[in-house]
Amino acid sequence: MKSFSIEEIAVLVNGEQIGNCNDQINAPEQIENAIKGNITFIGSSKYVGLWEKSNASLALVYEGIPILPGEGKAFIKVKNPDLAMAVLLDAFEPEPPFFETDIHPTAVIDKTVKLGKGCKVGANSYIGRNVVLGDNVTIYPNVSVFDDCTIGNETVIWSGTVIRERSKIGSHCIFHSNVSIGSDGFGYRPSEDGRGLVKIKHIGNVVIGNGVEVGSNSCIDRGKFSSTILGDGCKIDNLVQIGHNSVLGKCCIMAGNSGLAGSVTLGDGVIIGGSASIKDHVTIHSGAKVGAGSGVIADVQAGKSVVGYPACDSREKMKQWVALRKLGRN
Amino acid sequence: MKSFSIEEIAVLVNGEQIGNCNDQINAPEQIENAIKGNITFIGSSKYVGLWEKSNASLALVYEGIPILPGEGKAFIKVKNPDLAMAVLLDAFEPEPPFFETDIHPTAVIDKTVKLGKGCKVGANSYIGRNVVLGDNVTIYPNVSVFDDCTIGNETVIWSGTVIRERSKIGSHCIFHSNVSIGSDGFGYRPSEDGRGLVKIKHIGNVVIGNGVEVGSNSCIDRGKFSSTILGDGCKIDNLVQIGHNSVLGKCCIMAGNSGLAGSVTLGDGVIIGGSASIKDHVTIHSGAKVGAGSGVIADVQAGKSVVGYPACDSREKMKQWVALRKLGRN
Amino acid sequence: MKSFSIEEIAVLVNGEQIGNCNDQINAPEQIENAIKGNITFIGSSKYVGLWEKSNASLALVYEGIPILPGEGKAFIKVKNPDLAMAVLLDAFEPEPPFFETDIHPTAVIDKTVKLGKGCKVGANSYIGRNVVLGDNVTIYPNVSVFDDCTIGNETVIWSGTVIRERSKIGSHCIFHSNVSIGSDGFGYRPSEDGRGLVKIKHIGNVVIGNGVEVGSNSCIDRGKFSSTILGDGCKIDNLVQIGHNSVLGKCCIMAGNSGLAGSVTLGDGVIIGGSASIKDHVTIHSGAKVGAGSGVIADVQAGKSVVGYPACDSREKMKQWVALRKLGRN
Numbered sequence: 001m002k003s004f005s006i007e008e009i010a011v012l013v014n015g016e017q018i019g020n021c022n023d024q025i026n027a028p029e030q031i032e033n034a035i036k037g038n039i040t041f042i043g044s045s046k047y048v049g050l051w052e053k054s055n056a057s058l059a060l061v062y063e064g065i066p067i068l069p070g071e072g073k074a075f076i077k078v079k080n081p082d083l084a085m086a087v088l089l090d091a092f093e094p095e096p097p098f099f100e101t102d103i104h105p106t107a108v109i110d111k112t113v114k115l116g117k118g119c120k121v122g123a124n125s126y127i128g129r130n131v132v133l134g135d136n137v138t139i140y141p142n143v144s145v146f147d148d149c150t151i152g153n154e155t156v157i158w159s160g161t162v163i164r165e166r167s168k169i170g171s172h173c174i175f176h177s178n179v180s181i182g183s184d185g186f187g188y189r190p191s192e193d194g195r196g197l198v199k200i201k202h203i204g205n206v207v208i209g210n211g212v213e214v215g216s217n218s219c220i221d222r223g224k225f226s227s228t229i230l231g232d233g234c235k236i237d238n239l240v241q242i243g244h245n246s247v248l249g250k251c252c253i254m255a256g257n258s259g260l261a262g263s264v265t266l267g268d269g270v271i272i273g274g275s276a277s278i279k280d281h282v283t284i285h286s287g288a289k290v291g292a293g294s295g296v297i298a299d300v301q302a303g304k305s306v307v308g309y310p311a312c313d314s315r316e317k318m319k320q321w322v323a324l325r326k327l328g329r330n
Numbered sequence: 331m332k333s334f335s336i337e338e339i340a341v342l343v344n345g346e347q348i349g350n351c352n353d354q355i356n357a358p359e360q361i362e363n364a365i366k367g368n369i370t371f372i373g374s375s376k377y378v379g380l381w382e383k384s385n386a387s388l389a390l391v392y393e394g395i396p397i398l399p400g401e402g403k404a405f406i407k408v409k410n411p412d413l414a415m416a417v418l419l420d421a422f423e424p425e426p427p428f429f430e431t432d433i434h435p436t437a438v439i440d441k442t443v444k445l446g447k448g449c450k451v452g453a454n455s456y457i458g459r460n461v462v463l464g465d466n467v468t469i470y471p472n473v474s475v476f477d478d479c480t481i482g483n484e485t486v487i488w489s490g491t492v493i494r495e496r497s498k499i500g501s502h503c504i505f506h507s508n509v510s511i512g513s514d515g516f517g518y519r520p521s522e523d524g525r526g527l528v529k530i531k532h533i534g535n536v537v538i539g540n541g542v543e544v545g546s547n548s549c550i551d552r553g554k555f556s557s558t559i560l561g562d563g564c565k566i567d568n569l570v571q572i573g574h575n576s577v578l579g580k581c582c583i584m585a586g587n588s589g590l591a592g593s594v595t596l597g598d599g600v601i602i603g604g605s606a607s608i609k610d611h612v613t614i615h616s617g618a619k620v621g622a623g624s625g626v627i628a629d630v631q632a633g634k635s636v637v638g639y640p641a642c643d644s645r646e647k648m649k650q651w652v653a654l655r656k657l658g659r660n
Numbered sequence: 661m662k663s664f665s666i667e668e669i670a671v672l673v674n675g676e677q678i679g680n681c682n683d684q685i686n687a688p689e690q691i692e693n694a695i696k697g698n699i700t701f702i703g704s705s706k707y708v709g710l711w712e713k714s715n716a717s718l719a720l721v722y723e724g725i726p727i728l729p730g731e732g733k734a735f736i737k738v739k740n741p742d743l744a745m746a747v748l749l750d751a752f753e754p755e756p757p758f759f760e761t762d763i764h765p766t767a768v769i770d771k772t773v774k775l776g777k778g779c780k781v782g783a784n785s786y787i788g789r790n791v792v793l794g795d796n797v798t799i800y801p802n803v804s805v806f807d808d809c810t811i812g813n814e815t816v817i818w819s820g821t822v823i824r825e826r827s828k829i830g831s832h833c834i835f836h837s838n839v840s841i842g843s844d845g846f847g848y849r850p851s852e853d854g855r856g857l858v859k860i861k862h863i864g865n866v867v868i869g870n871g872v873e874v875g876s877n878s879c880i881d882r883g884k885f886s887s888t889i890l891g892d893g894c895k896i897d898n899l900v901q902i903g904h905n906s907v908l909g910k911c912c913i914m915a916g917n918s919g920l921a922g923s924v925t926l927g928d929g930v931i932i933g934g935s936a937s938i939k940d941h942v943t944i945h946s947g948a949k950v951g952a953g954s955g956v957i958a959d960v961q962a963g964k965s966v967v968g969y970p971a972c973d974s975r976e977k978m979k980q981w982v983a984l985r986k987l988g989r990n
Binding site for chain 1: 689693742746749754756757760764782784820834838871911913915917935981984988989990
Binding site for chain 2: 766768770784786788789802803804806807820821822824826838840843844846848849855856857858860861862863877878879881885886901903917919921935937939955957969970972976977979980982983984
């Protein structure tokens, strides 16, 4: 377990120390649950009342809050508590899981695979023909990577994740547990007798940029032909569905349980709220925001916020909700 | 296959036998599909009409229904057919999958792992450093459990499930297939140049009480710091998302496809309907119910029922829906 | 990589060649991204303007569009561009992932398993006692199939998928990555002291017909008793939940993130839109359609279209939405 002196933490977060305490700080903790040796956070005045009873040794405090630490405890006052907290979490981050050997003997790695320097492949993982891994790629146990994929430097793939053939994955990406990349898209045509459905083959692939993170149990389908594309820096939460031939620009955010049907286009910096779903062939332009739980059935202009089902301008939808509430009370 | 005489079943469910039948009873089945040797259920009068044509040998019948079994068939009349059915399902439960050896030779178990008495670990599973398993823990094939986890007595983990570092799991829990426990929460801050997103490290963990069941492909993220907590007896369905630092009290129920964003608090006995989603930092107090498909954006008082998007009191929402229906017909 | 001459493609899609080009055609690509050697599609007049700048060598063109290919490029004019594209995708489909040996030595296959002719089982997969595989079944790496399952001819199971005991799977099915079949349904009863929940055992199974496709990370729970049933030709997208004892007729379609609670009945050819959810014990009769994002709480008649939450007739719901929009603007 890592630990720091209060002086070391003050330097790390570039803050001003107030009060004194000799405790070595070993973990961040919420103000109610903190024990001696913990650091906690007072980012707004609503936490002030909890401080006196807290057993924390130290708190990061927003400089605008007029509060003193009291006897035997200390504060570090900072301009930006959120940033300071992020820096602190970096400092306290534990080591990742232990690999006894870089390439576990039970991993099945085709002889044609190219492994960069410093790659780790965990127990019982499978890597198919002609896969190319960059440097320092980490593949945890029970992962499957299929033929002809490329995976960039420093990318991390957690257990249960499956990456299908011909996917191109950038560097510094993270795939959490049980992610499914590159499965066939969902497309059928009526059979000739009109009584059944015939599968449309999906021969495209998935192309993912650098710095992309994909949450647990999310799915990104391959293109029917051509590619399903995620731009650099996209952040995808858990249980998200991205349909075939969707194209996401840079730094898009999709929250948990949201979904894109096929051939959806997102510009740069688009934010999709949790459980929202977007109809096929819709374009959501750069900087637009879709509220949680919304259903988007038409294009959204750049920078606009929409919400509801069917989604419309957020302010207009608020008025509709207010009107409906009044109507229900008549 | 297990089988019982009608007399044995009458004793099991504490019911009164009516009519006689010598068939040995080998399985429960729905009244329309039942064959000779099956037991079926007549819990309400709507099933009475199907009995005459049913080939079942036996039925569990609610004692308030005035019906007779007819020639060569039998009834067992009971006060509480749901309870009797549950008892019967316990009796007919088949053996769990067969383990040829308790610890399969292809399982990769770090030498520091502590295994309690009677533990079973299936083929190709992975258990990392310093994991502690209680007694009679069953880990099916292709499971991954990472460093420093503890798992209590009698807990069962099905295939494809991934449990990340430092998770604390209670006793008598069940994790169904492809569950993801302890992945990083979803949190980013703007980069200094304002043009990208920087990952906030998630160094907390997941703490799960006793008797908790988690459905297939559900996700429970670790805390940013501190813990994401599920109290004793929580029952989580399939494809459910529980965001970082959410805290669930005892015996909460979350139905399929529902989700909690980050830092949601549920009291004891809260029921979340299917596909409902709860905004971050919301508190839903004990005994409250959230209807299926709802979007909850504000705290819910103890014992209250809310529904809709945005969710409000169920009766108020019903009035709104009625008013809207009228409005559409004008 | 497969390639075809323009003449060969004209024969394949039964179209009329216009213009000449000697390029060998090696892949389909979208009109904006196509390079020399690619074939693209002009299915409607909105793509006409992009053709002149496209680097594609060839396009499949709907015969009703009055456009000429220009110098050194060619068209194949067809009556039905969607069908022609499907035929072309079949032709260009790459080989599936390579198996060095049919049965990988790291696969754990119980000695009682019956393998049909031509079966392939990938690395680190597990097949339990008394499982019966038909001919030419393909099981990719890291799959788990439990005791007493049967799987029909030509069925393909991708990595991470888990199939629990006693499931009956038809022929020509596809299970994509991380699918969970046959986990326990979600059912509890209050404990005798009223303070907890007791698990109801689920001793039924899952029965899946022929030609069924199940998308990545979808879940189909076993029956409480009797079976959860999917009829021939059902197509299930990613992240779909099908609760215990639901019964789907033939050729039903369920789009991504949709869900059926327990004991839902779908007739033949029912279409469930993305993110829609259906209440337990509801029946949706043959040919009915449920719009994306809907919440269905009552039976739906054959052939009817419903939408919204609570779902009602699509035209009625449209009127409600129009009325609500007006109301918000007053």
